[in-house]
Structures are given as C-alpha cells and as structure tokens.
Amino acid sequence: xxxGSATPTRLTRAESKDQTHRLLLDAAERVFVRLGYxxxxxxxxxxxxxxxxGAVYWxxxxxxxxxxxxxxxxxxxxxxxxxxxxxxxEENPERLDEExxxxxxxxxxxxxxxxxxxxxxxxxxxxxxxxxxxEEVVGKQHNVVSQILxxxxxxxxxxxxxxxxxxxxxxxxxxxxVALARQTRxxxxxxxxxxxxxxLGMPVAS
Numbered sequence: 464x465x466x467g468s469a470t471p472t473r474l475t476r477a478e479s480k481d482q483t484h485r486l487l488l489d490a491a492e493r494v495f496v497r498l499g500y501x502x503x504x505x506x507x508x509x510x511x512x513x514x515x516x517g518a519v520y521w522x523x524x525x526x527x528x529x530x531x532x533x534x535x536x537x538x539x540x541x542x543x544x545x546x547x548x549x550x551x552x553e554e555n556p557e558r559l560d561e562e563x564x565x566x567x568x569x570x571x572x573x574x575x576x577x578x579x580x581x582x583x584x585x586x587x588x589x590x591x592x593x594x595x596x597x598e599e600v601v602g603k604q605h606n607v608v609s610q611i612l613x614x615x616x617x618x619x620x621x622x623x624x625x626x627x628x629x630x631x632x633x634x635x636x637x638x639x640x641v642a643l644a645r646q647t648r649x650x651x652x653x654x655x656x657x658x659x660x661x662x663l664g665m666p667v668a669s
Contacts, residue, residue, distance in 0.1 A: 484522050486512050488536065491529050496575050500530060500582040531596060534583060537576040538600075542607040544569075549614050556618050560665045563615055568656045577635075577642035580604070584639070605631050612663075621664060634659060 474482065490512035494503045505526055509516045523529040548562045580601070587594040608631040616623045623630055641655045660667045 480522075483514065483518060487514065487519060487522055487529070488533055491533050492537075492575060492579075495530060495533065495582065496578060500526075500586045505529075527590075527593065527596075530579070530583070531600070534576065534579045534600060535603075537579060538604050538607065541576060542611070545611045549611065549618065553618060556620070559615060559619055563663070564656070564660055564665050567659045577638040580635075581639045581642050601635075604635060608635060615663070624662060624664060630662065634662065 487508065491503070491508045494508050494511050498507070503526065505519045506516050508526075508529070509519045512518075519529070523532070545563070545566050548566055549559070552558050552562055583593065583597050583600065587597040605628075609627050612623065612630055612634075613627045616627070625633070637655055637658060657667055659665075
C-alpha cells in the first residue's frame with residue numbers, strides 16, 4: 464500500500480509526450496472498433512483519452528494519420544510476436560505447430576488489426592488518398608505474413624499446400640471476412656483458427 468511519503472516521479476517532457484501518444488492511440492483503437500472509421504471523430508477520441516482535441520492535433524495531423532499509425536502499430540506487433548516465436552523455436556521445430564497455432568489463435572481472437580484493415584478497405588472506396596495508402600499498407604502486411612509462412616514451412620521441413628504468396632493472401636482475406644462477420648450478433652463467436660490450422664497442415668483438435 465502506498466503511504467504517500469514518496470514523491471511521485473516526474474516524467475520528462477519526452478516521456479510525457481510518449482505517454483500521451485500511447486494513450487491517444489489506445490483510445491483511438493477503442494473508438495474506431497466501436498464506431499468504425501466514418502463514425503469516429505477526433506473530438507470523440509480526445510474525450511475517450513481524457514485530453515483536448517488540441518492534444519490530438521499536436522500528435523497527429525488528422526484522423527487519417529491517426530488511423531494509419533494505429534493500423535501500422537498493430538501489424539508490427541503481430542509480426543514481431545510471430546518472428547520471436549520462430550526465432551526461439553528454430554532449435555525445437557517440434558513445437559512450431561503448437562506455438563504458431565497459438566499465435567494465430569491470439570491474432571484471431573484478441574487482435575483488432577483485421578477489423579481496422581477492413582475499415583480501411585471500406586474507406587478507400589470513398590477516399591482516393593486512402594486507396595493509395597491502402598495498397599502500401601496491405602502490401603507490407605502481405606510481405607510480412609508471406610515471410611513468416613515461408614520460414615515456418617522451412618523450419619518444419621514441409622511443403623506449403625499452395626504457393627506461400629497465395630496462402631498469405633488467403634489467410635489475410637479470411638481474417639478480414641471473419642472480422643466483418645463478427646459485427647453481426649449471430650456471428651460474434653465465429654473463429655478462424657481451425658481453418659487456418661488446416662491450411663497450414665497443423666494438427667486440429669477434434
């Protein structure tokens with residue numbers, strides 16, 4: 464229990480700026496997931512984070528820039544997680560199926576990246592500048608997933624069921640389709656892990 468005798472550590476200006484940046488991104492994720500890109504506003508994101516709208520503009524040029532950074536951050540995090548699994552298990556390939564399966568499970572059930580990417584898909588139909596950015600972001604996502612899959616099959620000593628490039632596109636499309644379906648009440652518990660495990664030739668629980 465804190466007795467109040469210690470003086471709270473004062474954040475440096477850089478630390479305070481970084482903290483505010485993270486809080487704004489966290490709030491933006493909640494708002495974008497709840498309301499979608501069109502429904503979200505900078506005023507709403509600022510209120511969600513407990514800051515003024517001016518604070519949002521201090522960190523982000525506009526809603527588009529905020530959304531894109533949030534999406535890129537999520538993609539980087541998922542890619543880093545998978546890379547760490549593969550690196551740690553290079554000497555224990557017998558555990559790759561188990562660990563990669565868990566990664567896809569987490570990505571599918573605890574990650575908002577597919578839903579945010581879907582929002583980007585929808586917005587690109589209305590916003591020409593978003594369409595160009597979408598191509599770049601999707602290209603990076605596809606390259607990361609392709610590289611991870613290629614390393615996975617190499618370490619496992621197995622041939623992929625289809626060219627890795629096509630497999631990556633299939634998995635990404637599946638995750639986005641399920642993210643869209645989950646927005647309906649009857650599909651809220653829909654999951655993709657079994658389909659992905661089958662695609663990758665992993666053991667599937669009965």
